[in-house]
Amino acid sequence: MQVVMKHSTVLVFALVALIATNGTMAQERVSLHLEEGKSGAVWDLVLGPDGKTLYSCGRDSTAKSWDLTTGESIRMFKCDKHTLVTSLALDYTGNWLALGDMKGVLSVWNARSGVRYYTAPAHEQYITDVAISADGRMIATAGRDDHIRLWNTDDGRPLHSITAKMLWVQAVAFSPDGATLAAVGQDGRIVLWNTADGTQKMELGRHSRFGRALLFSGDGKYLFSSGADSRVKVWDLQTQALFRELELEGGYAHGMDLNRREDLLLVGRMNGLMEVWDWRRRIVKQKLSGASYGTMQAIFDDNDERILSAHTSGAVKLWRHEDGALLLDMVGFSDGQWLSFTPDGYYDCSAFGDRYVQWQRGQELFPLNRYRELYQRPAIIEDVLRGSYSPAGEIETILDPPTADLIAPRDGQLFAFGSEALEIVIEVEARDRQRIERIMLLRNGRALSQEQILSSQVLARSDTLLRMRFRVAVLPGRNAIEAVAVNAARVRSAAQRADITVETGEQLNPSLYILTVGADKYAPAFPDLQFATVDAQAIADEFVRQEGGIYTRVYTRTLTDRQATREKIFAALKEFEGMGTQDMLLLFFSGHGVRQRDGKGRSRYYYLPAGTTKNNISKSGMAWDDFAGEIARLRAGRVILLLDACHSGDVSGGASNEKVASSLAGQVGIVFTSSSGNEFSYEDRSWGHGAFTRALLDGLRGKADFTGNKIVDWSELQLYVSTAVREMTKGSQNPMVPRLEQFANFDLVRIQ
Structure with missing residues (x-):
């Protein structure tokens, strides 16, 4: 892999590929295009x-x-x-x-x-x-x-x-x-x-x-x-x-x-x-x-x-x-993102680390993140570093990503209806003759399962083209709709997005379902924490006060220390199966997290309940991908996960808040993490909480109401918490939201 400078802001990493074109062999390069000052x-x-x-x-x-x-x-x-x-x-x-x-x-x-x-x-x-x-x-x-x-x-x-x-x-x-x-x-x-x-x-x-x-x-x-x-x-x-x-x-x-x-x-x-x-x-x-x-x-x-x-x-x-x-x-990169990659194209990265990298063939550029399912392999990077994998030369071919066109709805459209479903029409073309295998739909940043799609219909199909119509439920107010096509080689199209507004003739206040989880007692296997259980209870108590305001009903379940087991977390989610598509699910987790390989050599991320030992992580820990599978079965219109599970580098072993968040983003919905990269999440007795929870509570109680309208919306809370935590920790902890731009704004709490 070669590194070449283009002008002052472009780097080219020669993951060189050879492609047959009209009987000739042409070189391809993966080019790293950087904004000024990125690296x-x-x-x-x-x-x-x-x-x-x-x-x-x-x-x-x-x-x-x-x-x-x-x-x-x-x-x-x-x-x-x-x-x-x-x-x-x-x-x-x-x-x-x-x-x-x-x-x-x-x-x-x-x-x-x-x-x-x-x-x-x-x-x-x-x-x-x-x-x-x-x-x-x-x-x-x-x-x-x-x-x-x-x-x-x-x-x-x-x-x-x-x-x-x-x-x-x-x-x-x-x-x-x-x-x-x-x-x-x-x-x-x-x-x-x-x-x-x-x-x-x-x-x-x-x-x-x-x-x-x-x-x-x-x-x-x-x-x-x-x-x-x-x-x-x-x-x-x-x-x-x-x-x-x-x-x-x-x-x-x-x-x-x-x-x-x-x-x-x-x-x-x-x-x-x-x-x-x-x-x-x-x-x-x-x-x-x-x-x-x-x-x-x-x-x-x-x-x-x-x-x-x-x-x-x-x-x-x-x-x-x-x-x-x-x-x-x-x-x-100067914004804290990073990318590690082998000469044969496998890579691992931070939440946004592959957004700067593009395959280049002639004058064509293809963002590396469209090939994420194909080439992002953290386990291979680990194997290279431990000496059990040797890169096998250079990549010989790359595939053209499919193209997609979101025909309906169009960005900025206003809809005036009550409980009717939204019609989505998308047309996808396979440029490399790789058959289109699936179309992924996301509503408000959350991938929709087949059970959540009310109906789907193929309008046209050939070897290279697929046009489909879907019907999905949407929420009153602002909604973000996205569609992504994936071909048989697991290469993705660029996401097609439309921000729409739904106006209804009646007030349809949602219900709020809350699950908060906190664990302090980890010794002797891991360091004890001070405020994880206090934080979990405080977040639940704060949102309970919203019943009868923005939310018709507020349902809460709090699990702390020995109660916060994998089985009880999943059982609590099953209690929420009655929620509807207009309702919101809010999840809060505080404690330790780790990364560990399973029996198949895959790197998996775990939340550790209290009492977990280093020898029973896979049995007692809650794997975040299993958790995402449980969330996918719920019908909630919006899901927010507040994640505060990186309190010690000696414990985490690569399971940073950001890595967990990036692995869940798109499956769960909004994931708001207490820190970026591999930063620690800090606690202090003077705050009475962890820094993240302290800022959340202050923001929800009014400090995030920048417009003075007695409503704290999602954008206001995210901005306030990020700024406050950064100031409290003197820049050592920086909360973040992977794919922040994918989420439409919405009212979160009314100040009482």
């Missing part, structure tokens, strides 16, 4: 001490952490201002993450939670490099203002400021004992400094052009330096003399790393190539040439089995060391 060059990489977490930073104003067991982006560390994050460093505990940016600001973060500890105006200009001493006590920053500065890690207190006299300082590195700091500059000089007092020890040597990178050997005997003179120099620190010199052919070394035995040197070069050297014998042992754009950094994994590299294309690449095979590309 950018990856500038630096560092591996966490657990060997399972990777940190990257770059041009999109962020740093990101990646789970190397799942390929997921775990956390995003976003700077206050738009800037290039030029360098990052991690302490030996894996807790302290230091970032340097183009504005000259040093920021230090909790690497696990994403909470920022402090910032410091470190340099007048661009920070070129950041390093943390082996004992974690000191941070060094280098800048284009020709200064080196040392900082106390714990509180950001400045320790020493050194004027380097190098024009500007390009790179710094601590010796393993922390007593010496090496620096290389724009003038090519390599200088050693005492960290205790900031005095110069000696000038070790120089490159004939500007220096680029520095690396100490683990025993502290050697210092490796690279420069724009296409040389890597190895300095013997005992004799203070040049020990070896490696000459690179075309392009200088922008990043370097040693394997565990320290007999091999990995060099990442600005021409996109990577080389593995036997540096003592000055022999190139291996070349990795699959990257077409600059390699900013390259590192070995903990076992020396894989190589990880950062590229100006915006990708982090994973290679097999043994044969140099490319295994995986990981791309992160």
Whole structure:
């Protein structure tokens, strides 16, 4: 898979396909079209001490952490201002993450939670490099203002400021004992400094052009330096003399790393190539040439089995060391979305991570998300990372998605009728001669089952065309109707949507059915929570007050701790089977969630009832896809799921709120999650609830009534809660709704 830059905002990932066209073979590429600022060059990489977490930073104003067991982006560390994050460093505990940016600001973060500890105006200009001493006590920053500065890690207190006299300082590195700091500059000089007092020890040597990178050997005997003179120099620190010199052919070394035995040197070069050297014998042992754009950094994994590299294309690449095979590309975006994909086209992504990617054939572009059923395989990404799956070359063909036309209703139509059904007419064409297998209908963001469709009729059918008429019930007020065609190869058409308004001559107030679930008691298998049960009860109590207002009746069922079992959750849903198509179902879940493979190797997401152990998750946990199947049988006109089930990264194992929400969206209806990506959901005694529930309650009680009409509608609540939670947690938790644009607005509660 190749990465190519088109102009300033388009990346092309060459999941290259060969297609026979009029007897010739034409190349196809998967192109990643980005809005300005969505992503950018990856500038630096560092591996966490657990060997399972990777940190990257770059041009999109962020740093990101990646789970190397799942390929997921775990956390995003976003700077206050738009800037290039030029360098990052991690302490030996894996807790302290230091970032340097183009504005000259040093920021230090909790690497696990994403909470920022402090910032410091470190340099007048661009920070070129950041390093943390082996004992974690000191941070060094280098800048284009020709200064080196040392900082106390714990509180950001400045320790020493050194004027380097190098024009500007390009790179710094601590010796393993922390007593010496090496620096290389724009003038090519390599200088050693005492960290205790900031005095110069000696000038070790120089490159004939500007220096680029520095690396100490683990025993502290050697210092490796690279420069724009296409040389890597190895300095013997005992004799203070040049020990070896490696000459690179075309392009200088922008990043370097040693394997565990320290007999091999990995060099990442600005021409996109990577080389593995036997540096003592000055022999190139291996070349990795699959990257077409600059390699900013390259590192070995903990076992020396894989190589990880950062590229100006915006990708982090994973290679097999043994044969140099490319295994995986990981791309992160500035809005927190991400995408990981193999050379043979399989991928996993965040809720919207595949919206930026398109297959390209000639001038034709096909969004990757239309191929989701075919190629989104989280289990394959996990197998690649565990070494049990090797990508089988490149994709040989792609299929044209079907096209669809929603003939009726039309967008913006107004209907005036009582209980009559809405007629939907859709025409679908199969462009690749793959027979149309089904047409999916969604009403207010929720897929309609066959039982919920009042009638269907085939109006015309051929090998390539299908025209059908459906009749479905709709709600008074605003409704969003969508239709999607799926062919035999499981490739989808673009969704066709119409927003309509239904006016009735009589008041048809719906009933509200509520199921709230919360679990606090998980010890000793998992950490206990504080407010999940309180939150579940509070949400139910708040909506009960709406009976006789917007809702004719309000029916509630609350299950907490030991009562919140899979069986009782499903039994509670069966109690709601009497609801009608005009009614609304509101669901609230708070607790822990996990991801686990089942016996068939599929990744499944589970909600954990209280008392669940790590050995009985598949038996005691509630699989969310099973839950969605139960919801599909209910006739509710609208369904809202409020999801607050990602309280601990040590528990979730990839089952973030967002991943669960994206897997349910379209099946359940509106899914409003307490956090985005792999963010944690926070609780605090000062709030009396989790942050998400606190904001929900405040919004429902009137703070979300932005129009002052004594009604809180869905759009107002979503906006208020998202903003309030972000402010309460200082940006560490960001509620989100997958596919928010698919839902028509509606009145939710009347303020009493």
